[in-house]
Amino acid sequence: MKIPPVKGTRDFYPPDMALRNWLIDGWKRVSVRNGFEEYDGPIFEYLKMFQLKSGDEIVEQLFSFEDRGGRKLALRPEITPTLARMVNQQINSLPRPIKWFSVPRLCRAERPQRGRLREFFQWNIDIIGVDDVLADAEVIFCALDYLQEVGLTPDDIVVKISSREMLAAILLSIGIAEDELEPLYALLDKRSRLGEDTFEEMLTKQVSDENRRKKILELMNAESVEQIGDFVELSETAKESVDELQRLFELLDVVGVADFCVFDIGVVRGLAYYTGIVFEIYDKASQFRAIGGGGRFDDLLKQFGGPDMPATGFGIGDSVLEILLREKGLLDMVVPQKQLDYFVAFTDKQFFQKAIEIMAKLRRSGAAANFAYKSTTLSKQLKQASAQNAQKSIIIGRELSDNNELVIKDMATGEQELIELNKFFAELESESK
């Protein structure tokens, strides 16, 4: 009976796994050097936790199920609710600011498409306890620190930045009601993916007043933070948000990533919990979905029963990133092939036992070693050594029984040398220290 994998999931054969490890190890390394500590939560949580404060889109994509006690559970589609839950649980003992990162496996019941899978990995970093826009600048820097390290330049990617706080202030000042904001965010977030006509049609449904509609459409044309004032008169709150955005761009310049960053008032983010600065990272050609995005979510901890505490962070998935890196030729040569330090071969069956004894000793000393399971000719064993990319072969034969010596064959040059057994292991142990 042959059973296929579920559509939208991936099998990681060793070469795929090596690539996944390379990606994730990079995320981890950059997180640590940016001062973040790793955490993780369970892959399933109570269903209601995800329904509480995520966007509608994510709630629709939940894989939910019941345990035997009838509790309603769901696979995590994102880790931010878990982060809020965990931080709240230990809020009094955690040193602040809390700078945490995670690389959760996430599951969403989506229709699988290119760059959109039902199971994927996502790099998350978050700073909790800092309300200064400096923290927003830091998370954007951290994302770009990684993206630059893997070879992406301002010719390849762009970070589009806006502020939901500013957008809210402007929308309120032109007469949109408080409770109309959230559905309007959702629509504005989809704007670039809808056609212009469809967008206007849907906007008409949500905003009946023609004058307000016109102002929104105009506002969407602002190309810089400075231009905002040209389209609408700014309230005090709106001015503060504009100032904050300007300071963000200054800070991004100081830390050397300004050439990756642009203002884009069309960036709103789908998730319901964002409150201030929001950003999305795209390939420059806008060929693919967002590589990642994030922003400020100052109310989330409180909504999860915790204190009033500012927070900002981002998530970058592996699927779109991998597609982009491959397209840019940045994955060629980066992932190391399987490598073996030693292949232990023997000239005659009588040396087989000695061979596996030495193989075991090699492994204990930290060297990656293999051997042939079947007693075959030496030349067949050496072929296996080559097939497994062994750097060296150790040949066990008369030299060992007569003089306690190993024959070491360099598989690249073909050169052979003799070395006394104890001397060999003494050198190996001192190397691995």
Next chain:
Amino acid sequence: MKIPPVKGTRDFYPPDMALRNWLIDGWKRVSVRNGFEEYDGPIFEYLKMFQLKSGDEIVEQLFSFEDRGGRKLALRPEITPTLARMVNQQINSLPRPIKWFSVPRLCRAERPQRGRLREFFQWNIDIIGVDDVLADAEVIFCALDYLQEVGLTPDDIVVKISSREMLAAILLSIGIAEDELEPLYALLDKRSRLGEDTFEEMLTKQVSDENRRKKILELMNAESVEQIGDFVELSETAKESVDELQRLFELLDVVGVADFCVFDIGVVRGLAYYTGIVFEIYDKASQFRAIGGGGRFDDLLKQFGGPDMPATGFGIGDSVLEILLREKGLLDMVVPQKQLDYFVAFTDKQFFQKAIEIMAKLRRSGAAANFAYKSTTLSKQLKQASAQNAQKSIIIGRELSDNNELVIKDMATGEQELIELNKFFAELESESK
């Protein structure tokens, strides 16, 4: 609104995560030096895949759910079925023998108990394509290579080894019918957990013939492979299995792990797919559940629609292992604390911008660096540096604006030195190469 985590799952706060990473990194390192390559599959598969050939116990513990297309899916309770599926899919292109390892996150709908969680990590290694008992010896060696590396000795743990093939041959030879074998395995597997009386009572239900029952009870007293023949007359097949077990013990002696290994006819394994050598690893005091176990499953690939191909492997979970290591005091001091290379401080607000510029440059150069978000006094900043375990602090002040020099303070000794900015970064870059 406060939402708790689901019972039987774990939150990994940074110290817990550091421990999990230490455990898993060890598994990975030892796997690689033993010649294994890493793979992984999806966390959910078709429900029927797990129902196909696992033991009843595992099937009862499935978390199952439906996707929006009504497909019946389940969270993986083990990875071996996925391994069989993946190997079968690429059977013609994979070089053999296939030596693969994985560290899957697994989910089981169990009643949570000490050492038994509803979500855990399991180290799996498997060798596919080798029928020689040498492969069984190798997987046992690999498990012990790791367990020894973390400090466990023959005083702490024991590998109990038997052969299901041998058990089958003996049971058949004393008159047990072929279709009675599987339920009998399940009962024998539970023997050590049941009381003697309960076991005999349940055995009576399964084996009505008193003579056969007596023989089974006698057989369970065999203390060595050699003794088996004293209890029952061995058929040809049984003799072959006994010889194979003896060869296994010889090989375990050659690779230097014999003092960890004993014969134990009571080891049967709960999973339905085992066919030959089986083993379980326990703490010597039998205080806890099995740390791990494994064995040969020569029929599984075929049952999953693939070729007739021998296979052997093991799984070791993280829960019991962690409890044991903690009890033995082997977790003290092993997990590194959060470490920061540099904390960037400034003497006056006017140097703040320069400070974050240097912080960004440090991170780009690969050094883990942090800074204070709020402009406070230098002494408060240095307190933060200590709280974050920074090895050194870099103090930005007049020295930089006047002479382009950094003040570097060693946080352990308190010593300070001056170094020219460009020289400092040139040295840092050359160190990281």
